[in-house]
Amino acid sequence: MTETPPLHAATVEQTNSASRDIATTIHPYTNLKLHEAEGPFVVVEGDGVFVRGQDGKKYLEGLAGLWCASLGFSERRLAEAAYRQMLKLPFYHTFAHKTTDIGIALAEKLLSLAPVPMSKVFFVNSGSEANDTAVKLVWYFNNALGRPAKKKIISRAKAYHGVTVASASLTGLANNHRDFDLPIAGILHVECPHFYRYGLPGESEQAFASRMADLLEQRILKEGPETVAAFIAEPVMGAGGVILSPETYWDKIQAVLRKYDVLLIADEVICGFGRTGEMWGSTTFGIKPDMITCAKALSAAYMPIGAVMVSEAIYNAMVKQSEKIGVFSHGFTFGGHPVSSAVALETLRIYEEDDILSHVRRMAPLMQGGLQRFTDHPLVGEVRGIGLIGAVELVADKATKAPFDAAQGVGPFLVKRAQHHGLILRALGDTIAFCPPLIIQPAEIDLMFERFALALQDTLEMVRERGLAANALVS
């Protein structure tokens, strides 16, 4: 990175950027009113797992941006792959029988990596587009099979599948629906399988998993199995709070899906490409999907690209539709963009050459052990995670698991303090998410938790001062 500018220069520049940003830009997942008062945090440079703000400070990126910058922020090979491709062929599309050599190579590579045999790849530009496409393909598939009533798609409370109309409907978070007139018809949500939050007193993890599967079965029966087409799930729920499913959950859920001929879509947008210590979350948890959606770490986030992989049965049905209708009328101008494809292919090469999976497996005990050290903290209800993803859930009362009132903004306060201490994290309510670049090194993991500990201490002091916790240890 370049040298830090003198403080006064940064300050003038910052004020300038803030007013320009407020005057021009709508920010996603931002309180727009608050933003008008507080302005943006402007990031100007990246270096490994760090980014530098316009304030001249270096921040450890504890969420890899948005769970995506797997190779950090300064991988030259990806910049060079993009540059080479831009010079050679900056754009071509995949409509109407056209394609690019680099697109073919990427599709071959993805299919070779798939966790279960997959037939074909359809390229998109984001996780939301991937999941919207998956929804349309489920409907198309059942129309091809002559089952026009079999269309409902089951998702889960607290799932995150994106923000476009169908994807936001799949998402199981209230604010993604509220006042957007969502979800659309035919998208249902079943229980979130978070044992810590929703396990009953005295219930074992396995019994909880059985109850989740029973509830899914009851819902399918209530709706009518002839109307239920697919179930979509993230192997580890990300934006809903980094939630891992209870032991035996996936076996039991998949048995129900098979019984009622319901397709399984694995949303690998966060888990895909090494996050859990395997190439796919599906491999980690024994999930055998009919469709896989992925994005984010496919290109290490250096270019927008996503993909939907479909089974042979789904592909065959799509071909049948072409015999009937003619053209498969779905696709995005930039789907399979050659520059994105080149960067993605180079990313997958780096994962292989640097044996990123072994690295994640070596770092995972440091990451998970680091999180576990906060278990006894008076504000911490649960710590959880796998591989290089994890979370710390803050509670007002450790014994009863009572959460803080959301309006008190305890999680967001912690994240603000973390940023003050040079660490960028994400608050999902009062759950603090960790998802650093996969290339993170042991000393950087230590630094991440040192800075988090400072922020947690600041939060404890704030909670004590304001008398927010019922917890005897806190007050």
Ligand SMILES: Cc1ncc(COP(=O)(O)O)c(C=O)c1O
């Ligand atoms: C599991 C999952 N699916 C889908 C998406 C949506 O991806 P995008 O923001 O690229 O549309 C996300 C984004 O965070 C995600 O975490």
